[in-house]
Amino acid sequence: MRWTQTFIPTLKETPADAEIVSHQLLLRAGLVRKLTGGLYTFLPMGLRALTKVAAIVREEMDRAGAIEVSMPLLQPTDIWHASGRYEAMRDNLYKVKDRAQKEWALCPTAEEVITTLAANEFSSYKQFPKNFYQVGTKFRDEIRPRFGLMRAKEFLMKDAYSFDTTDAGAMASYQKMYDAYTRIFARCGLRAFAVEADTGIIGGNHSHEFMIPAETGENDVVYCEACNYAANIEKATSGLPKTAPRDPGPAPEKFATPGVVTIEALAKDPYKVPANRQIKTLVFIADSKPVLVLVRGDDQLNEAKFMAKTGAIEARPADAKNPADLVHFTALGAMPGSLGAVRNVPAGWKVLADERLRGANGMTTGANEDGFHLRDVSMDRDIRVTEWHDLRTVTVGEPCAKCAKPLKIRRAIEVGHVFKLGTKYSVPLNATFLDEAGQRAPLVMGCYGIGVTRTLQAVIEQGNDKDGIIWPVSVAPYHVCITPLAVAAESPAMKLAEQLYAELTAAGLEVLIDDRDERPGVKFKDSELVGFPIRIGLGEKSLAKGEVEIKPRSGALRSVKTEDAAADVIAWVKAEKAKLA
RNA sequence: CGGGACGUGGCUCAGCCCGGUAGAGCGCUUGGUUUGGGACCAAGAUGUCGCAGGUUCAAAUCCUGUCGUCCCGACCA
Secondary structure, eight states, rough: GGGGGSSOOSSOOOOOTTOOOHHHHHHHHSSEEETTTEEEEHHHHHHHHHHHHHHHHHHHHHTOOOOOOOSSSEEEHHHHHTTHHHHHHHHHHHEEEEEOOOOEEEEOOHHHHHHHHHHOOBGGGGGGGGEEEEEEEEEESSSOOTTTTBOOOOEEEEEEEEEEOOOOOOOOHHHHHHHHHHHHHHHOOOEEEEEOOOOTTOOOOOEEEEEEHHHHHHHEEEEEETTOOOTTTTTTTOOOOOOOOOOOOOOOOEEEEOOOOHHHHHHHTTTTOOOBBBEEEEEEETEHHHHHHEEEOOOOBBBHHHHHHHSSSSSSETTSSHHHHHHHHHHHOOOOOOSSSSSSSTOOOOEEGGGGGOOOOOOEEEOOTEEEEEEEEOOHOOOOOSSSEEOOOOOOOEEEEEEETTTTTEEEEEEEEEEEEEETTTTTTEEEOOOOOOOOEEEEEEEEEEEEEHHHHHHHHHSTTEEEEOOOOOTSOOSSEEEEEEOOOTSHHHHHHHHHHHHHHHHHHOOEEOOOOHHHHHHHHHHHHHOOSSEEEEEEHHHTTTTTEETTSOOOEEEEEGGGGGHHHHHHHHHHHHHTT
């Protein structure tokens, strides 16, 4: 390909509406252009790189025994009602109406569709295991699209769905995908790692996310360098001890705390109740019902854990400024800051408490009377806890639950997620089989996603310098950029460029000739901005010596005899590919 | 959905506070000089100042609304 015959609109200046480096480079290197927020047109270089990522994904899916299919992007909403996810997806699901006012969903994921297929097509245990995948567009009505391709309304995703007859079989399918994912990200040149994860709206009971470390990521990952424990902060636990017991007082004692509505204020003079001897009482509205949540004063409630443990579809903190919520505070008898679970808790309310409070005594909490707190509160004696759960958020430095070494926390980009689903979809959508005894049973499923567009941007986020993108050869739009400094057809540089192009292309390399009539500086800058892994420079000075200049994007420039150039570059690309095999 | 910032040639931005003839750099066109790291000189083209109202003799500038973009948050009592 010639530069003048394709379309690579590079930008000298950084676009104002791109915040993170990978987003800036997507635009500057002419890979994509924004149509509107969260929607992007892929230009030739971007599309080529995206196609490379997708090809790696397909090769590894095929190698792992998955079968490629293609499902409709337009889905009938009745299967979403059947699975119970129509409500659970809430506004994330794009809905469209046809001429008859029938409602359809734009595919955000395809568990319902593939499970419907399985329900119709399978009947015997002899047909399993099966794993179907597709690489296709997904639509999600994101609350806030951001960072270019990282969180878009429309994106390319690989989704796979496994069907097994037993739990052990499903675990084996899960492990195959886990291993395939590890290979996929390695082949894309990414330093990815797997972490234990919350299953969220997809469901199931076991899952891992594949993360790329990056300060610009939207996830916090808790990890232990000593024993390799790693988990999303939404799921992570630590080996922190329970609250130390004290001599229990005879009974809770009320004391006046006028104007004290924060943990911090109660910890100061004249009260001096340390945060770790306080009980923080939160009111949440979970699926329209009020719930009291208790965590220690120095702990933070982890809302993802709260959602997971309660199974709530929607939950939010109650807001005293919201008239509809105010009744709940009125029922308790106090406003935020003076809340507690010792007295006045309405009979029907659930009271969830964090495990760290189990058995705690000598605690201080709100009296459910504005301006008063209670001291000498015992969890067991004084509070009716309906459910105990791990509800707190792990913080940096806490001891690892496995090996007691201090935990660390880092930001990361989630590029893949594997789930063991169990029968969450097969039961409601009636995907069953007959076992060897002729008994009907639901299929055991797993599902596995990779954000292909997000992975592409993660490659850029991880591979760049001040001059532009540094592609791994496996994902680069072209392997080689040939840069003749004279472009007239009869010039020696151009003739040599064409000769090298023919030789490299014949060897299977993907080559771009920068045939633009531009000054050398412009061409060098652009080739580095777009990030081709290796460049061959053809200028008068070196040609006069019978040499060409070879410049790997992230290596030193070297001069090579003209007749050796093709072999040199072919060997270099082959070696780079081998590193990513 | 809440908070914040911003919408001025293709791009990056100034001008706005203090109302009075719309600017710069880059890019683009033409000519010339250049030609190994984003050239130089000259001449040019390109703007409903996001949109709609309002105030005013007069609005890019002040006011209101609206649309769009970006950032933070969706949470702790």
